[in-house]
Amino acid sequence: MSVNEIPYKIYLSESDIPSTWYNLRADMKNKPAPLLNPGTGQPLTAEEMSGIFCEELVKQELDDQTPYIEIPKEIQSFYKMYRPSPLVRAYCLEKELGTPAKIYYKFEGNNTSGSHKLNSAVAQAYYAKKQGLKGVTTETGAGQWGTALSMACSYFGLDCKVYMVKVSYEQKPFRREVMRTYGAQVTPSPSMTTEVGKKILAEHPDTTGSLGCAISEAVEVAVKNPGYRYVLGSVLNQVLLHQSVIGLETKAALDKYGIKPDMIIGCAGGGSNLGGLIAPFMGQKLRGEADYQIIAVEPASCPSFTRGVFAYDFCDTGMICPLAKMYTLGSSFIPSPNHAGGLRFHGMSTILSQLYHDGYMEARAVEQTSVFEAAEQFARIEGILPAPESSHAIRVAIDEALKCKETGEEKTIVFGLTGTGYFDLVAYQKYNDGEMTDYIPTDEDLAKSIAALPKVPGVE
Secondary structure, three states, X not given: OOHHHOOOEEOOOHHHOOOEEEOHHHHOOOXXXXXXXXXXXXXXXXXXXXXXXXXXXXXXXXXOOXXXXXXXXXXXXXXXXXXXXXXXXXXXXXXXXXXXXXXXXXXXXXXXXXXXXXXXXXXXXXHHHHOOOOEEEEEEOOOHHHHHHHHHHHHHOOEEEEEEEHHHHHHOHHHHHHHHHOOOEEEEEOOOOOHHHHHHHHHOOOOOOOHHHHHHHHHHHHHHOOOEEEOOOOOOHHHHHHHHHHHHHHHHHHHHOOOOOOEEEEEOOOOHHHHXXXXXXXXXXXXXXXXXXXXXXXXXXXXXXXXOEEEEEEOOOOOOOOEEEEEEOOXXXXXXXXXXXXXXXXXXXXXXXXXXXOOOOEEEEEOHHHHHHXXXXXXXXXXXXXXXXXXXXXXXXXXXXXXXXXXXXXXXXXXXXXXXXXXXXXXXXXXXXOOOOOOOOOHHHHHHHHHXXXXXXXXX
């Protein structure tokens, strides 16, 4: 098939929506290390986890053997509202760059929540409803996860309590109001509504917050209120499982036209989007069926992969959650108030951390001014205003396409466009007004938080 026969948008039909999630861990030789009880240093049991998470989600979190897990019919029906999402050939961007590279992006912003987060939000809300719970608590950074979860909870008639990172709460008031419109209670974090929030504010009264802070508060509220459980929008195994629909659809669309990507690029904060996008491709790589260059792109202000350490750490700043072995900057690390609120977590998914540690993927850190430069270039050429998070992947995709221009290589590049940036206009305004700055943490900044990593009994 000639290039000209490949459409701008490759659409699949409703029958092509995945009926199963793909569990990447089943094909990993080196499985992600288990979550640990911080008191005993022993792997967390299903019983211990069920006090925090929904029962069915606990099963998914612990299952590292089953390659495909059936998607309940109710969730499949919900997916039909906005899935399958399009895979777009960036012909206009290719022309503007003058590159021989072929560029594709999987667009996850074509739903009411405006991002990929809805793929897991509906699953987690469904299992909470099925368990007979009253409601759920969660954190949100940029607000995409909180928006998606509030929408899913509204659909299933669940109460939704959201702790939103303070800097995003202030920068993105309209995202906050969308959550409230769907019925969610939104609180800036850290707050005075929880004991852990009070403690953090006492120690850091001027803090702009972090996902780690917000997680601590949301977990505390879930544990203290009967009929509630905590749900998370990234990092956890179960979330990457749900997000595998992104990669499964991407691969199906590429296979439809006999296209094999050379390079797959995704932004990385906690790992949900990247893990979902690369899942079936990484599975092939692990099984020795194909090879791909896989690149995780993170902000230079919160460089978990590129400057973190692979160790057990708390997932939250309040140190009340289980320990996860991941690439981390230390749970006490609070990044500068950059505008990619969804990429401000101090650690990374245990799945992606293990894959990175084993050399199956690479990582790059980029500064936010260069990210917004790429975002505006993309918006002007391709006609979509991208979310700041997604724009990290755009930055590296453009850089790689320009390298192809220099070398003459005709590589096929696929990246994830996780959502739209229409609630991020304060950030775009600061960039356009020349007020945006880049802050990169010093070695001393990172050394301080990394030195505070927990000492786990029996674990090096």
